[in-house]
Amino acid sequence: MQSIIDSINGIIWSPALIYLCLGAGLFYSILTRFVQVRLFGEMWRLLFSGNSSDKGISSFQALAVSLSGRVGTGNIAGVAAAIGFGGPGAVFWMWVVAFLGAATAYTESALGQIYKEEHEGQYRGGPAFYFEKAMGQKWFAWIFAIATIIACGVMLPGVQSNGIGNAAELAFGTGDIISTTMGDLSLTKIMTAISIVLVLSFIIFGGVKRIASFTQVVVPFMALTYIVIACSVIALNLDALPGVISAIFTDAFTPMAGMGAAIGWGVKRGVYSNEAGQGTGPHAAAAAEVDHPAQQGLVQSFSVYIDTLFVCSATAFMILITGAYNVHGAGEGIFLVQNLASEIAANSPAYTQTAVEQVLPGVGKPFIVLALFFFSFTTILAYYYIAETNLAYLKRTLKLPGFDFLLKFTLLAATFYGTVKTANLAWGLGDIGVGLMAWLNIIGILIIFFISKPAVKALKDYEAQRKAGVKEYTFNPEKLGIKGADFWVKRYAKQSGKSQAKQPEKELEKELEKEIA
Incomplete structure (x- = not known):
């Protein structure tokens, strides 16, 4: 099974996908004139503006749901794997993919907002929606929706729960070994799996509002606590910091494991962690209640910084x-650098636990278990929401009675299975899911750009209104030549009577025409 999964990953994660991720990020960075730098202050302002409604969640809640998907086991075990297989230089390439990926994250999340729909009393959107409406290719949208349901409902939850199970076993021991139909399993992992599934069941049966309410409290608190611990570890070893930074930059171009390994693992784990281009962020972005699609695109762009430049960097520096x-x-049992026992898996939280334990004895192991539980648990919640959104998309055309319950049951089963099984198998399945979604989404958003440039037009429209000093932002897709944005067409029609008199219309018109041209 492992060899089959590894072979599939070798095809999906070929150099072509790595260059596609980096190339798309660079492409959209140039097109948006490096929006991730120019509008950094605006991102911060928008983060705490806006309110939720009966149909949508607030910008901050949408960010929290999105971050719950981004900040997960990839920030702890994933960073360790990048270093373990690609050397310290892999961290540099994680930074690169995060910086460039912030522009990709703006683009896909703005598209999610532009082409969102109101479905059963709440906002829904994501790549499947904008592939159908902007590309006009329903078959491509269906492929993405089905691939995403399989990836987020079956393949990816096990990666997150596996990290929790491994960390719990490292911290508390294996306990009794129980013989089951899945093989010999440790009692610690079984009890951990049961606990995760019980709490997860309570939340996912409560819908997106409950998921948003839970994540907006847990994610910021846990991320901040994790960074504080990381800063403590770094501060107590401050004399070694210049050497570490030097190793990251030096090894990025002449790495001990080969330049291809550093780039490959840095990009793979960077995309897995921050999810820029993967197509998961637009689902949460579409659920937000905002005045203009570009606003949530900017907020989601900021989330990439939080995930990789803060949380992933904290892990990397500690290790x-x-x-x-x-x-x-290159070979089994061959190490270019060996500081720890050979049996310690790189695809696990062991490196991070060891790092914290060395500096803060008695704290490292239980703290990483706690951090992984909340990071990974909230990520599984985000996966459920994404899978449910794509199922809702399919149900617009097909009647699928009982599929909502089946999705919940399958995700819970995958979570349990991932907790108790080996790390390599879980990560292999997760990489397949991430790779498939990234291929489909990045190709799709590039095609959409060449058809109508909706995300770039929305950004220019927003900046023009911002420059004109409007008090209430509006979005008129028809005027911008954006077709298929039915939600915003109807919304603008309702707003136009009230808002037009308050805005400096003539000045705004000239500014918009100039910017869009």
């Missing part, structure tokens, strides 16, 4: 500054 890592060579 490298304490030397709590090995670097695997």
Whole structure:
């Protein structure tokens, strides 16, 4: 099974996908004139503006749901794997993919807002919706929706829960070994799996509002606590920091494991962690209640910084500054750097736990278990919401009675299975899911750009209104030549009577025409 999964991953995660991720990020960075830098202050302002409604959640709640998907086991075990297989230089390429990916995140999330729909009393949107409406290719949208339901409902939850199970076992021991139909399993992992599934069941049966309410409290608190612990570890080893930074930049171009390994693992784990281009962020972005689609695109762009430049960097510095890592060579059992026992898996939270434990004895193991539980648990919640949204998309055309319950049951089963099984198998399945979604989404948003440029037009429209100093932002897709944005067409028609008299219309018109031209 493992060899089959590895072979599939070798095809999906070929150099072509790595260059596609980096290339798309660079492409949209140039087109938006590096929006991730120019409008950084605006991102911060928008983060705390806006309110929820009966149909949509607030910008901050949407960010929290999105971050719950981005900040997960990839920030702890994923970073360790990048270093373990790609060397310290892999961290540099994680930074690169995050910086460029912020522009991709703006683009896909703005598209999610532009082409969203109102479905059963709440906003729904995502790649499947904008592929159908902007590309006019329903078959492509269906492929993405089905692939995403399989990826987020079956393949990816196990990666998150596996990290929790491994961390719990490292912290508390295996306990009794129980013989089951799935093989010999540790009692610790079984009890951990049961606990996760019980709490998860309570939340996912409560809908998106309950998911948003839970994540908006847990994610910021846990991320901040994690960064504080990381800063403590770094501060107590401050003399080693210059050497670590030097190793990251030096090894990025002449790495010990080969330049291809550093780039490959840095991009793979960078995309897995921050999800820019993967197509998951637009689902949460579409659920937000905002005045203009570009606003949520900017907020979601900021989330990439939080995920990779803050949380992933914190993990990387802890591991490298304490030397709590090995670097695997080309063959089995061959190490280019070996600081830890050979049996310690790179695809696990062990490196991070060891790093914290060295500096803060008695804190590292239980703290990483707690951090992984909340990070990974909230990520599983985000996966459920994404899978449910794509199922809702399919149900617009087909009647699928009982599929909502089947999705919940399958995700819970996958979560349980991932908790108790091996890390390599879980990560392999997760990489397949991430890779498939990334291929489909990045190709799709590039095609959409060449058809009508909706995300770029929306950004120019927003900046023109901002420059004109309007008090209430509006979005008129018809005027911008954006077709298929039915939600915003209807909304603008309702708003136009009330808002037009308040805005400096003539000045705004000239500014918009100039910017769009």
